Amino acid sequence: MTDRKCVGCGIIKNRNDLIKITKEHSTNSLVINGNSKVFGRSAYLCYNSTCIENAFKKNKLQKILKTPVPAELKGQLTNELRHDKN
Numbered sequence: 001m002t003d004r005k006c007v008g009c010g011i012i013k014n015r016n017d018l019i020k021i022t023k024e025h026s027t028n029s030l031v032i033n034g035n036s037k038v039f040g041r042s043a044y045l046c047y048n049s050t051c052i053e054n055a056f057k058k059n060k061l062q063k064i065l066k067t068p069v070p071a072e073l074k075g076q077l078t079n080e081l082r083h084d085k086n
Contacts, residue, residue, distance in 0.1 A: 004044040007060050008051025018044040019080055021073075023065045030069070032076055041065050045077065052077045 004015040022031045022042040031038050043064045045051050052074065055061045062069045 006046045006051055007043045007064055008045050008054035011046070013046065015044060018046060019077060020044055021061065021065065021077075023067050028067060030065070030067070030073060032073075032080055041067075047081055049078065049081060052081070 002015050003012050004018055005012050006018060020033050020042055021044070022038050022040045023029070024031055024038060024040045031040075041064070043055070043061055045055055056069075056074055059069070061073075
């Protein structure tokens, strides 16, 4: 099954249509759109700013990933949106 639920809006989509954020087991660092060889707890977001905003409200990402989420991750996700639109 390749469908995943967006943390921001709760809509289930194909995981190829979502941004993947993974907390790596080995380093506990957060990776955006890592390849399939990156193992760890993951969360998914739609490619839109509303879902990114919603994920940071009420610390949804932090709860799902079970790790502190740095504030600069929001900027990195916004850059991912710009990169995807080009």
